[in-house]
Amino acid sequence: MMRLFGSSTAPALFRHAATFxxxxxxxxxxxxxxxxLENRSPSRHFQNHAGARGAAASISSTKDxxxxxSAQAAAAAAAAAATDExxxxxxxxxxxxxxxxxxxxxxxxxxVRAEVEFVKGAFPNSVNIPILNDEQRHLVGTCYKEKGPxxxxxxxVQLVTPVKEERxxxxxxxxxxxxxxxxxxxxGGSRSHIAxxxxxxVGINYPxxxxxxxxxxxxxxxxxxxxxxxxxxxxxxxxGSGKTRLLKHFTSSEYExxxxxxxxxxxxxxxxxxxxxxxxxxxxxxxxxxxxxxxxKLQQRRQQQQQQQSSLKTTHxxxxxxxxxxxxxxxxxxxxxxxxxxxxxxxxxxxLETPMEDRVQICVEDYVTDEFPLFEAAYGDLAHEKFRQExxxxxxxxxxxxxxNYDVIHKxxxxxxxxxxxxxxxxxxxxxxxxxxxxxxxxxxxxxQMDQRKxxxxxxxxxxxxxxxxxxxxxxQKLALATLS
Numbered sequence: 001m002m003r004l005f006g007s008s009t010a011p012a013l014f015r016h017a018a019t020f021x022x023x024x025x026x027x028x029x030x031x032x033x034x035x036x037l038e039n040r041s042p043s044r045h046f047q048n049h050a051g052a053r054g055a056a057a058s059i060s061s062t063k064d065x066x067x068x069x070s071a072q073a074a075a076a077a078a079a080a081a082a083t084d085e086x087x088x089x090x091x092x093x094x095x096x097x098x099x100x101x102x103x104x105x106x107x108x109x110x111x112v113r114a115e116v117e118f119v120k121g122a123f124p125n126s127v128n129i130p131i132l133n134d135e136q137r138h139l140v141g142t143c144y145k146e147k148g149p150x151x152x153x154x155x156x157v158q159l160v161t162p163v164k165e166e167r168x169x170x171x172x173x174x175x176x177x178x179x180x181x182x183x184x185x186x187x188g189g190s191r192s193h194i195a196x197x198x199x200x201x202v203g204i205n206y207p208x209x210x211x212x213x214x215x216x217x218x219x220x221x222x223x224x225x226x227x228x229x230x231x232x233x234x235x236x237x238x239x240g241s242g243k244t245r246l247l248k249h250f251t252s253s254e255y256e257x258x259x260x261x262x263x264x265x266x267x268x269x270x271x272x273x274x275x276x277x278x279x280x281x282x283x284x285x286x287x288x289x290x291x292x293x294x295x296x297k298l299q300q301r302r303q304q305q306q307q308q309q310s311s312l313k314t315t316h317x318x319x320x321x322x323x324x325x326x327x328x329x330x331x332x333x334x335x336x337x338x339x340x341x342x343x344x345x346x347x348x349x350x351x352l353e354t355p356m357e358d359r360v361q362i363c364v365e366d367y368v369t370d371e372f373p374l375f376e377a378a379y380g381d382l383a384h385e386k387f388r389q390e391x392x393x394x395x396x397x398x399x400x401x402x403x404x405n406y407d408v409i410h411k412x413x414x415x416x417x418x419x420x421x422x423x424x425x426x427x428x429x430x431x432x433x434x435x436x437x438x439x440x441x442x443x444x445x446x447x448x449q450m451d452q453r454k455x456x457x458x459x460x461x462x463x464x465x466x467x468x469x470x471x472x473x474x475x476x477q478k479l480a481l482a483t484l485s
Contacts, residue, residue, distance in 0.1 A: 121285030
């Protein structure tokens with residue numbers, strides 16, 4: 001392992017890993033291999049302390065001295081811990097500041113975890129170039145279970161060594177293309193240190209994120225809990241009212257003190273049974289990460305605005321963040337409980353009122369005429385077939401809820417799909433009747449949702465009326481007061 005990247009003198013990390021590996025075996029730990037491959041304790045307590053380095057280096061003398069080494073390592077760890085305790089809070093605060101900058105400034109990230117870990121959850125600005133691929137990771141895990149940690153450790157070395165040059169080349173190319181970036185593994189342990197050591201040999205010093213993915217993920221989870229206290233106003237309204245269109249009107253480029261977060265855009269779903277897009281929704285973890293990052297960026301802009309006002313000795317209303325009112329679920333994804341509870345219990349709202357005729361037209365545009373070109377791009381000649389399958393499957397999902405009218409609606413949708421295909425994707429008029437029937441079904445659920453909401457309704461009106469009200473002095477004052485309370 002110490003010769004893995006061609007170094008004649010093993011880096012301190014590998015000596016620490018060896019120490020912990022043999023001590024784990026000596027004390028009968030079952031997770032020795034995992035502990036060695038993904039442990040951050042050495043970097044915290046040993047890496048910068050000569051006593052610990054000596055203890056780690058002495059492991060090569062003989063296994064008979066393990067107990068002596070264990071005592072030396074424990075003493076060194078105690079001394080290191082005493083030193084670290086004084087500065088740990090400062091280090092934690094500095095690490096949090098770095099993580100915050102990574103997400104608010106879209107700093108590139110190199111993820112060296114396995115592919116399966118990356119697919120399950122990652123960050124929007126990350127690229128995965130793993131040390132071990134999924135198959136290799138599986139082989140090491142199986143070896144660990146069947147033959148124990150030492151055999152698994154050796155197998156890991158054997159699997160990585162042949163692809164060393166290829167991996168280092170890929171890491172180097174990423175680092176050169178993204179010189180301001182960072183590297184991480186799951187806990188900021190051996191995998192990221194191995195990758196860092198590899199590209200250091202070719203002349204690049206690339207920084208690591210202390211604590212790795214786990215630390216960054218926890219940071220974003222903590223940020224999600226803070227959303228409930230932000231100056232948020234919901235845009236409410238029945239299905240097809242045009243809430244998303246109105247939401248996107250409130251941007252900092254149009255209004256100095258208004259921003260928005262598009263929950264449905266982040267979830268890649270419109271929220272209704274027919275709300276799915278051609279491409280699948282993100283994983284639950286990726287949705288939460290993106291949601292937290294969007295709000296982080298808004299908070300940073302608010303702070304910069306406040307600092308600017310302070311320097312100019314001026315006062316303006318605080319920024320209001322608009323979101324679309326949602327149920328707990330958006331497709332298969334679930335909003336954070338604390339955020340959804342705030343939506344029900346105290347977020348104020350503006351209520352978008354749109355006539356049924358306009359709602360039908362908006363739905364046909366959003367779900368048919370604007371959506372179908374995406375199916376054409378994805379499926380080519382099979383676009384109409386795929387579009388039909390998706391729309392009929394969506395209708396089937398609400399069959400029990402429109403049971404008394406399902407057969408009629410189903411027949412109308414099939415006829416509309418036939419007309420749409422025969423016209424070459426131009427004539428969508430056949431969708432109007434079934435759309436109106438389904439909106440009447442959705443209205444019952446929205447009325448129930450309205451009855452549960454406890455926040456104040458600040459204003460009611462159509463899209464243009466809400467825009468004009470938000471521009472007015474009365475609207476600005478009411479929005480500022482509502483979000484401060």
